[in-house]
Amino acid sequence: MKNSIIYDCTLVEFPINHKLSGNITAINNFIEVPFDIKRVYYLYDIPGGEERGSHAHKELKQFKFSLSGSFDVLVEDDNLKRTFNLNKPNIGLFLPSGLWRNLHNFSSGAICLVLASMEYMESDYIRDYEVF
Ligand code: TYD
Numbered sequence: 001m002k003n004s005i006i007y008d009c010t011l012v013e014f015p016i017n018h019k020l021s022g023n024i025t026a027i028n029n030f031i032e033v034p035f036d037i038k039r040v041y042y043l044y045d046i047p048g049g050e051e052r053g054s055h056a057h058k059e060l061k062q063f064k065f066s067l068s069g070s071f072d073v074l075v076e077d078d079n080l081k082r083t084f085n086l087n088k089p090n091i092g093l094f095l096p097s098g099l100w101r102n103l104h105n106f107s108s109g110a111i112c113l114v115l116a117s118m119e120y121m122e123s124d125y126i127r128d129y130e131v132f
Contacts, residue, residue, distance in 0.1 A: 006080050015090070023090075034061075035117040036117060037115045042113045048106070050106065052112075053101045053103045054101075054129075055125050055127045056097075056100045056126040056132050058097060059117075060097055061097055061117040062094075062114055063092040063115040064092065064093045065112070066087055066112060068109055068110060068111040070110060071104065071112060074101065074102040100129065
């Protein structure tokens with residue numbers, strides 16, 4: 001199940017199409033993202049001090065972005081922990097399967113966008129830290 005290590009997580013800078021009237025960042029299946037995007041979801045209206053995640057996935061791969069505001073992603077493998085601060089809409093965190101993750105330190109108004117390689121499937125979750 002633990003088929004990844006924290007060093008497999010990658011922060012990726014996506015191109016910005018910049019104009020005085022504003023920016024666009026585009027993300028394409030298999031071009032910038034190394035998997036077929038099957039699902040897109042976003043976390044928002046997160047009350048101050050709340051945490052999300054606290055689970056691992058057996059197969060699911062993800063990209064996480066902070067579209068607005070900022071938050072921290074703590075990832076953990078068998079041996080090590082590593083924290084990424086996401087605070088720019090064009091910087092994505094690639095998360096392979098098999099790592100424990102916890103999202104915390106959400107700023108007011110933070111929006112976390114997630115691109116996922118699978119449809120929602122509860123059986124893909126490992127929610128028990130002892131099992132992980
Ligand atoms: P969960 O992934 O545990 O949230 P987080 O990791 O952000 O704390 O999801 C919480 C609930 O939301 C889950 O029990 C079912 C529902 N849900 C869906 O219905 N579809 C989805 O794509 C996701 C991510 C969650």
